[in-house]
Amino acid sequence: MSATGTPSAAPSRRRGDRFPRALRLVFAALLFAGGLVVFFVGHGHKASAGEIFLSAADSPGSNTFTPSVAAAPPSSIAATALATPTPSNSGLVRANADAPGLYGGVRSASSCKADALVASLVANPARSSAWAGVLGLNVSDIRAFVATLTPVLLRVDTRVTDFGFADGRAVARQVVLQGGDAVLLDRTDFPRVRCSSGDPLAPPESVPSSPRYEGPRWPTFSPTTIVVITPAASPTPAITLIDFGNGATFARIPGSVVIIDINPPPAGTILLVVEPGQEVTLAGANWPPGTLVTIGFDNPAVTLGTATADGAGNVSARVVIPADAAPGVHQATISSPDTQVPQTVYVIPPAPRRG
DSSP: OOEEEEOOOOSOOOOOOOOOTTTOOEEEEEEEEETTEEOOOOOOOOOSSSSEEEOOTTOOOOSSSSOOBBBBOOOOOOOTTSSSOOSSSSOOOOEEEOOSSSSEEEOOOOOOOBBHHHHHHOOOOHHHHHHHHHHOOOOOGGGHHHHTTTTEEEEEEEEEEEEEEEEEEEEEEEEEOOOOOOOETTTTOOEEEEEETOBBOOOOOOOOSSEEEOOOOOOTOOOGGOOEEEESSSSOOOOOEEEETTTOOEEEEEEEEEOOEEEEOOOOOOOOOOOOOEEEEEEEEOOOOOOOOEEOOOOOOOEEEEEEOOTSSSSEEEEOOOOOOOOOOEEEEEEEETTEEEEEEOOOOOOOOOO
16 A cells, blocks of 8 residues: 555556567666766677777767767766776677666766668668678668667767778778767667767677777777677666766666656666557556556547455556557556556557567
8 A cells, every 4th residue: 555545556567569578777886986887897809800990979070871860968067977998908898788787878868869870861762772681681680770769968989880881881890999980779778879960880890909090089989998898688668877967867668769868766666668469467556455446548538447456455457558659658447436546658660570
């Protein structure tokens, strides 16, 4: 029973059937202090021939897939916006993509103009075909795929494979992106598109143990603090970001270019993040035993189902989120004739098949 003596909702621990292993957010255990992320150091792979190009955050570079679609950076940058991991002399610095504080952004603002990215690609069949090929997509799925990406800003210098466009095809090269660069994350929280160039990105490939770094070095660049990001094993219900404008911590619901930013939930809070048409379990507790409840949805305004409180006063119902629910914040409501208990539901776009 809540403090007011009324029934309470108990959200499902799932992120829908497509995301059965979603984890709880435990913001009390943030892995950064003083604005610095805690990273894990790994050993580099055996070298192969190659060189690494340096890409400053304010320089799109050459042979880009599109003109820059990056949004204007904040007018002032907080002292804790950018981070430098502990230097590694034995290999690259490694970080899990879902590590709290690995990325940043500006609350309630996108760092990338997704519509401009899609428009530029679809206007050029050769470029759209090459771009889609890198990411294992059909050209017809580009718009739907981009809609599932999450805009953020890198906080650290990050090594990736960057695919430029030259001679009518995608050309890969190893690149270090400067902290502060705008990127779009996929649903493994890995940077998949660079906004200033429109270039698709992939995990880095091995290079010589003493690689050649090509291009102008920014003042904070060091070969010992370059980060390699490992994609998350399963989708996360929210990403912990650092606000580039004021250094505050906030959470962003991932999986959509539609910006859904919230305050960091208390430790143990479980978020419902679902796609349209997905099944999800909505639950509540402390209802009078035998109470018949109706479960409704706000937009479109429909009834999702009914349930009856068991002998312990618990209610649980498996319902389907409307297939035409728009991405964004929604409310499901568990109602009896005299009580209504709202439950926040975050709807993200459906992801097209890849590969």
